[in-house]
Amino acid sequence: MTNATSTAIVKKLLLFFLLIAGLYFAKKFLMPLSVAAVLATLFLPLCSWFERKKTPRWAATLTCLVLLLSFIGLMVAMLGWQIAELANDIVQIKLRATNLFDSFQQFIFSHFNISLQEQSQIIKNQQNSIASILSTVVGSMTTAVTTFILTIVYIFLLLYYRSHIKDFILQLTSPIHRNEAQQVIYRAAHVSQQYLLGLSKMIFCLWVMYGISFSLLGIKNALFFAVLCGLLEIVPFIGNITGVTITVLVAVVHGAELSVLIGVIVTYGTVQLIQGWILEPLILGPQVKINPLFTIIALVVGELIWGIPGVVLAIPLTAILKIVCDHIDSLKPYGFLMGEITKPKKVKLFIKR
Numbered sequence: 392m393t394n395a396t397s398t399a400i401v402k403k404l405l406l407f408f409l410l411i412a413g414l415y416f417a418k419k420f421l422m423p424l425s426v427a428a429v430l431a432t433l434f435l436p437l438c439s440w441f442e443r444k445k446t447p448r449w450a451a452t453l454t455c456l457v458l459l460l461s462f463i464g465l466m467v468a469m470l471g472w473q474i475a476e477l478a479n480d481i482v483q484i485k486l487r488a489t490n491l492f493d494s495f496q497q498f499i500f501s502h503f504n505i506s507l508q509e510q511s512q513i514i515k516n517q518q519n520s521i522a523s524i525l526s527t528v529v530g531s532m533t534t535a536v537t538t539f540i541l542t543i544v545y546i547f548l549l550l551y552y553r554s555h556i557k558d559f560i561l562q563l564t565s566p567i568h569r570n571e572a573q574q575v576i577y578r579a580a581h582v583s584q585q586y587l588l589g590l591s592k593m594i595f596c597l598w599v600m601y602g603i604s605f606s607l608l609g610i611k612n613a614l615f616f617a618v619l620c621g622l623l624e625i626v627p628f629i630g631n632i633t634g635v636t637i638t639v640l641v642a643v644v645h646g647a648e649l650s651v652l653i654g655v656i657v658t659y660g661t662v663q664l665i666q667g668w669i670l671e672p673l674i675l676g677p678q679v680k681i682n683p684l685f686t687i688i689a690l691v692v693g694e695l696i697w698g699i700p701g702v703v704l705a706i707p708l709t710a711i712l713k714i715v716c717d718h719i720d721s722l723k724p725y726g727f728l729m730g731e732i733t734k735p736k737k738v739k740l741f742i743k744r
Contacts, residue, residue, distance in 0.1 A: 415696050422697050422704075423538050427545030429707050431553075432583040434459070438550055452550040456543065469618060575718045579711045586707045589674040590625070596670055597621040597662065604658040608651050610642055625703050635659040681709055685729045 414421060434455040441451035549556070557576060564572040598621040605613035616638040623630030639655050681689070689709040693701030709729065716726030 411692070411696065418697055422700050423542040424545055425704055425708065426700060427542045427549055429583050429587065429704060430459070430542075431546050431549040432580045433587045434546075434550060435553070435580060435584060448551060452547055455550060456547050459546070460543070466618075466622070470615065474615065571718055575714060578714045582710045582714060583707045586710065593666065593670050593674050594621045594624055597624055597666065600662050600665065601658070604662070605638070605655070608654045608658070610638065610647070610651070610655070611645055612641075616641070631659070631663065680731050681706070681713060681729055682731050685709065 437458075438448075438451045438455050441454060442448055446454075560576060561569050561572055598617050601620045602614055602617035605617055610616060616634070620631060620634030620638065623634040635655065639652055642652060642655060686706065686709070689705040690702050693703075693705030693708075695701070697704070713726050713729045716722040716729070
């Protein structure tokens, strides 16, 4: 390996780590902007349709924003309604939880020889940490509300100034590469848009499957847990496990029988098989052409940099990055590395005798 090659590799690695560091330290600025950019692509066809009908751009953009806020409000209202129903049983839940906690304390005493007084002292020592956790949660909610408002503003401005931003990007490229740059812009917006639409369709299918299964099993507030498990699918791999775990725990508190709990777990496994082998290949597979290795890497890096929002954004942003790499000669090997394995076509040789 020559010195020039070693220097080039070191420069690329340094640039990569500087990029990761920049994304991490600029989280408060880049994260809501990235969320807004991905969501804005979902409304591009509708916004363009309104404009073709001679609707002013500001009115078309505002209409799309109202539709988005209405959908979010509907989801919040549905979850709030189900949570209110769940709160009606709060006395029974507290009583059952207290009995379970007492049984758990007795189990610890009989198996680990830790007295009830010692356990109570441990719990008291944790009260300060619980208070700090609550204050952290309140602060996080304040930040979340601020970020949400900022994201909504970004969505409106990105949709309104989309032509201006597109012209700016084209002006950065040389005239001979502008057609290719237009293709990159179109494909990047298209893959993000199709991913969100596919994810929405899959979540709806999960709502139906979980809703029917939980209702047949007799889970209380089945609709709430079905919606919760479906929405948590936004966070790949982790979300669906979290949703089912919460369902099982609440069912235990309600005093569900062992057969019901096994039924919830079997439902989770069956839904995951249907999702992995049928829904994802049909709905998401044609849109996001990233191999499983880089899908997991993107999720891990996204969580390290931006937390849960980074996990949600990891797949569409990685798909956009792959499209950019596929159209730049020096980056094509990286696009190839992120892509799926393509089987070489078998060439039949016909030899004339």
